[in-house]
Amino acid sequence: xxxxxxxxxxxxxxxxxAVGAAAYAAIRKAAxxxxxxxxxxxxxxxxxxxxxxxxxxAERARLVVGDVVAEARERIGEEARPPAVTGHEHExxx
Numbered sequence: 001x002x003x004x005x006x007x008x009x010x011x012x013x014x015x016x017x018a019v020g021a022a023a024y025a026a027i028r029k030a031a032x033x034x035x036x037x038x039x040x041x042x043x044x045x046x047x048x049x050x051x052x053x054x055x056x057x058a059e060r061a062r063l064v065v066g067d068v069v070a071e072a073r074e075r076i077g078e079e080a081r082p083p084a085v086t087g088h089e090h091e092x093x094x
Contacts, residue, residue, distance in 0.1 A: 031039070073079070
């Protein structure tokens with residue numbers, strides 16, 4: 001009975017190793033066909049898309065937090081601060 005369990009585990013390990021080796025060989029063969037520069041550009045483009053999506057999510061979260069804080073201040077009777085001023089005065093009228 002013990003040998004049966006050992007053989008099953010060994011068989012599973014051999015199958016997993018064979019599948020891993022086949023996958024590695026397939027990826028290596030595919031990578032050899034694709035030029036390195038094209039793959040690098042594609043990976044960089046994918047990374048840039050991810051960064052832009054993260055920036056959009058962060059901005060959305062910042063705006064939601066700002067709305068929540070403004071509403072909380074309004075509920076306690078505190079006036080919301082005006083938007084930040086850049087600090088330099090214009091000498092002409094608009």
